[in-house]
Each structure stands twice: as C-alpha cells, then as structure tokens.
Amino acid sequence: MVQQKTIKKETKASGTGIHTGQKAQLCFKPAAKDSGINFVRVDLAQRPVVRACIGNVIEESLTLRRTSLGKGSVEIHTVEHLLSALFALGIDNIIVEIDAQEVPALGGSAADFYKILNQAGIVALDGAKKEFIVKEPLGLKEDDTFLLAFPSENFRISYTLSYPELPLNQYFNLVVNEANFLKELAPCKTFCLEMEAEQLRRHGLGQGATEENTILLGKKGVIKGKPTFPDEFARHKVLDLIGDFCLLAPVIKAHIVAVKSGHPTNIRLLQMLEKAKQSLFSSAKEKQPLEYQSIEPPFDIEKIMRILPHRYPFLLVDRILEFEEGRHITGVKNVTINEHFFTGHFPGRPVMPGVLILEAMAQTAGILMLSRAESRGKLAYFMSMDRVKFRKTVLPGDQLILKVDVIRIKSRTIQIRTKALVDEKIVAEAEMMFSLVEK
Numbered sequence: 001m002v003q004q005k006t007i008k009k010e011t012k013a014s015g016t017g018i019h020t021g022q023k024a025q026l027c028f029k030p031a032a033k034d035s036g037i038n039f040v041r042v043d044l045a046q047r048p049v050v051r052a053c054i055g056n057v058i059e060e061s062l063t064l065r066r067t068s069l070g071k072g073s074v075e076i077h078t079v080e081h082l083l084s085a086l087f088a089l090g091i092d093n094i095i096v097e098i099d100a101q102e103v104p105a106l107g108g109s110a111a112d113f114y115k116i117l118n119q120a121g122i123v124a125l126d127g128a129k130k131e132f133i134v135k136e137p138l139g140l141k142e143d144d145t146f147l148l149a150f151p152s153e154n155f156r157i158s159y160t161l162s163y164p165e166l167p168l169n170q171y172f173n174l175v176v177n178e179a180n181f182l183k184e185l186a187p188c189k190t191f192c193l194e195m196e197a198e199q200l201r202r203h204g205l206g207q208g209a210t211e212e213n214t215i216l217l218g219k220k221g222v223i224k225g226k227p228t229f230p231d232e233f234a235r236h237k238v239l240d241l242i243g244d245f246c247l248l249a250p251v252i253k254a255h256i257v258a259v260k261s262g263h264p265t266n267i268r269l270l271q272m273l274e275k276a277k278q279s280l281f282s283s284a285k286e287k288q289p290l291e292y293q294s295i296e297p298p299f300d301i302e303k304i305m306r307i308l309p310h311r312y313p314f315l316l317v318d319r320i321l322e323f324e325e326g327r328h329i330t331g332v333k334n335v336t337i338n339e340h341f342f343t344g345h346f347p348g349r350p351v352m353p354g355v356l357i358l359e360a361m362a363q364t365a366g367i368l369m370l371s372r373a374e375s376r377g378k379l380a381y382f383m384s385m386d387r388v389k390f391r392k393t394v395l396p397g398d399q400l401i402l403k404v405d406v407i408r409i410k411s412r413t414i415q416i417r418t419k420a421l422v423d424e425k426i427v428a429e430a431e432m433m434f435s436l437v438e439k
Contacts, residue, residue, distance in 0.1 A: 002129045002251065006030045006093040008121030013112070015104030018190065018214065019066060019078060019200075021207030024100035028117065031093040033127035037086060037246075039069065039076045043099040048074045052083060054247045054267070054274045062264040064205060065192070067244055077102040080243030080263070081190075085113035087242055088181035089122060092129060092250035108189040108213030110239055114182060132249035132273065137334055137399055140269055145260040147269045148397055150334045151318070152255035157241060158338040160259045161234040163193065166219055170234035173338055176242060176252075187228045188236040191215040194223060241266055248273060257336045257397060299323065299367065307370050308363060309379065313340040316360035317402065320367060329404045331364035337396035352394035357428045358385070361418040364402040365432060369414050383413065383433040392427040394420075400427070412436050 007030050014025040031038070037052035050056055050071045058075060061068035068077040082103050086094065088110070106112035139148030144162075155176040162169050174180055192200070192214055200206040206214075215225030215232070229235055237258070244266040245252055258265075299307070299320035308315065322330035335352055342350040366380045394400060400420050407415040412435060419429040 003124040004033050004092050004127045004129050005090045005122050005124055007091060007117060008123045011116055011120035013116050015106045016208040017078065017100065017102030018105035018208045019205040020102045022100045022102055024098060024102060024104045027097040028120065029095040031095050033093060033125040035093045037094055040095060040097045041074055042097045050074055050076055052247055054270050057267055062267055064203060067263050075101050079103050080240050081110045082113050083246040084239050084243035085110040085117060087246040088114060088178050089117055091117065091122065093125065105208060105213045109187055111186040114186050129251050130249050131251040131253060134254035138272060142265065145265055146397055147261040147265045148257045149269065150255040150336060152253055155252045156255045157238050158257045158336060159234050159238050160337060161237055162260055170231040172231055172234040172238055174238060185235055185239045188232050188239050189213060189215050189225065190236060191217055191233050194218040244270060255336065304367060307367050310363060316356060317363045326409060327406055329364055329368040331402040333360045333400040333402060335394055335396060335398045335400060342396065350396055354390045354428065357394060357420050358430060360400060361402050361420055362432060365404045365416045365418060368404055369434065369436065378436045378438055380434045380436055383435050386431045388430040390428050392425060394422060394427055398422045
C-alpha cells in the first residue's frame with residue numbers, strides 16, 4: 001500500500017502574483033487523510049475553502065495562460081506551479097491558507113515551492129493513495145493541438161512544443177517521479193511570447209512579471225530572463241501539465257502525449273477522464289482497477305508477452321480486443337511520438353515505417369497462431385507476403401487496429417489475410433504465410 005502524505009509542520013511563503021501583481025502570503029498546514037488539497041481565503045469573511053479538483057476549475061481563466069480555482073465568487077488564480085510541486089512530493093492532503101486571490105510566483109517555477117514544502121518535512125498518513133489508471137487510449141484534437149492519454153505502468157509525459165512564427169520547436173520526454181521532477185523540471189520558469197505580452201497587459205495581467213520570474217521570448221530568441229535548459233520552454237509546459245493533472249489524482253498511471261497543449265486542452269482532457277472515473281478511478285487498496293470499457297479483452301500486454309518472444313522496442317502489439325481461436329484476432333498498437341523509430345524516420349514530419357506496420361500485423365497473427373495448444377513453445381517465421389498495399393500514412397497519436405483473418409491453417413503453416421486501420425480507414429493490408437518451427 002502506498003500511503004497518503006501531508007507535511008510534518010506548518011510553513012510559510014510570500015511573494016507577488018505574476019498576473020495581478022498583488023502581494024500574497026501562504027501558510028501551509030498539515031491535513032488529515034482523505035481531506036485533499038484545500039485553499040482557504042483567510043482575507044475574506046467566513047474564510048471560504050476551495051478544494052483543488054477539476055470541478056472547481058474556472059474555465060474562463062484558462063485562455064489567460066493560467067489555471068484558476070473557484071467556488072461561487074471566491075477565486076484562487078495561478079495554482080499550477082504549486083500543484084506540480086505537491087504532486088512531485090506526493091503530498092495529497094494539505095491546507096493552503098492564502099490572503100490574496102493569486103498564488104505568488106516566487107521564482108516563476110516550482111523550485112521554491114518544492115524547497116519550502118520539503119523543508120517542512122513529509123509524513124505518511126494511515127490511508128492508501130488513490131490512483132487514476134488509464135486502461136484505454138483517450139484523447140482530443142483541436143486544430144494543430146492534440147493531447148492523448150495511453151495506458152502505462154507509470155506517469156510519462158511526451159511533449160512537443162512548436163511556435164512556427166518564432167521559429168521554436170522543442171521536444172521533451174520524462175517519466176514523472178520526484179527525482180526527475182527536482183532535477184529536470186522544478187527550475188524551469190514560466191515564459192511569455194513577446195507577441196502575447198501586449199494582449200495580457202490589455203487584460204490587466206502580467207503585472208507581477210519580472211526578469212527573475214518570467215522569460216520573454218521574441219523572434220530572435222530570449223529577450224529577457226535566463227533559461228536553465230536549452231529546451232526550457234517544453235520542460236515548463238510539462239511542469240504546467242503535471243500541475244493540472246494533480247487535480248485528477250495524486251497517483252497517475254498513464255502516458256500523456258501532447259503537441260502544443262496548454263491549460264485549456266489539459267483541463268478538457270481531465271474533464272473527459274473525470275467523466276469516466278467510475279471505470280478508471282480505483283483505490284490502491286483494490287487489487288485490480290476497473291476497465292474503461294465493458295469489453296474484457298482476451299489478452300492484455302502481460303499475456304501477450306507470455307505468447308510472443310518479442311520485447312521492447314520491437315514488441316508492436318499493445319492489446320488484443322477480439323479473439324476467435326483459429327479464425328480471427330483484432331489487436332491494437334498505440335503509436336506515440338515517443339516511438340524509437342521517429343527519431344530518425346522523417347524526424348521533421350514523423351511517419352511510421354510501412355515495414356513496421358506489416359510487422360505489427362504479423363505479430364498479431366503470431367498471437368493467433370501461438371495461442372493454440374499444439375503451437376505453444378514454437379516460433380512463427382515469415383514464409384511470404386503478397387498483395388501488400390499501403391493506403392495512408394500512420395502518424396504519432398494514431399491508434400492502429402490490426403485485424404487478422406485465417407485463410408488456411410495446417411499443422412506447420414498458416415496463411416492469413418490482414419489489414420491495419422486508423423479511424424476505421426484502411427492504412428495497410430496484406431496476405432502473409434508463416435511457418436511454425438520449434439524453438
């Protein structure tokens with residue numbers, strides 16, 4: 001059991017809000033198990049409490065480069081950097097007293113929040129952490145922005161940042177844990193494009209921005225501020241994303257693939273996941289998380305690995321959705337920007353190699369063949385391929401549906417017809433023949 005956590009003793013922080021320019025003081029206090037992260041506006045009568053959860057996100061504020069929480073007329077703005085530090089430290093229960101409407105920027109990153117909270121000490125509570133486990137791919141796309149959640153054994157984020165007008169293109173990939181967060185993300189400061197600065201000022205925002213807490217970017221590069229990393233801007237987007245995902249659960253098992261995603265897209269995906277919480281959300285006390293879909297697939301990745309000899313990076317089937325022994329099988333391959341072959345295969349415009357689409361179809365056929373009792377312990381080798389056609393490119397973010405039907409099956413050979421689909425459209429098809437041999 002992974003236990004819930006809070007801080008050991010009370011601690012404080014103070015500074016200026018990056019958008020409002022208001023002075024604010026925070027007082028962090030320990031909290032009981034299952035109480036969650038709660039902000040208390042001590043400057044207002046009745047000391048109203050706003051819980052950090054998706055349902056309390058102020059959606060109107062998302063287009064203004066920040067995540068804000070509210071309940072009724074009570075608001076707390078720019079919470080994402082603090083929440084990301086809480087997530088990294090595993091703190092899922094805490095009281096945050098604040099005497100203004102915006103969390104202070106401090107250094108413009110999560111590093112100061114992490115340091116202050118860590119120095120207060122972290123203690124375990126007698127209660128299991130709640131987990132959010134993504135069991136089926138889910139995502140959204142808006143113009144050239146998309147955000148996808150795939151099943152994973154840990155919390156991984158793969159982020160692509162692109163500003164063609166600057167030009168600026170960065171990619172960052174990270175497994176989210178405390179050590180990686182502290183080393184790779186915590187120091188990354190918030191940034192603003194020169195072309196956006198005037199728009200923010202017109203909305204009365206950015207009043208507390210300084211060279212110490214904000215990096216200003218122009219067409220020729222950094223105008224003000226000092227980045228810690230060459231790819232700081234993609235890293236900071238990952239930091240923001242972690243802060244937003246803290247609203248979902250204190251432990252997340254998912255691979256998040258993001259292209260040009262910001263707070264609005266992040267929150268919309270979280271809302272989609274929240275709607276599915278009856279099937280995705282489980283307590284760590286439970287032995288098995290609930291499935292996202294009602295269909296119980298015959299083979300998950302663990303069973304696939306017991307049948308096929310292939311391993312990363314050459315295992316190209318993630319899941320089996322349909323299985324009819326000796327007749328038909330349907331598999332899934334989730335294509336992410338983090339695939340090893342995208343590093344060198346048209347890196348400026350990544351496309352999944354056609355031979356690997358064929359290999360994914362062949363591996364799906366292999367599962368169908370090798371799952372038979374008489375074939376267990378054997379290997380399936382290619383004998384021939386015929387009628388091979390590629391009809392459409394396969395891109396990062398696509399989900400390959402791999403359908404295999406048996407044409408003819410004998411004791412030592414099998415002939416199959418297979419096709420791969422994306423969004424119900426055929427992207428590749430072929431007829432294949434395999435030979436079964438002893439290991």
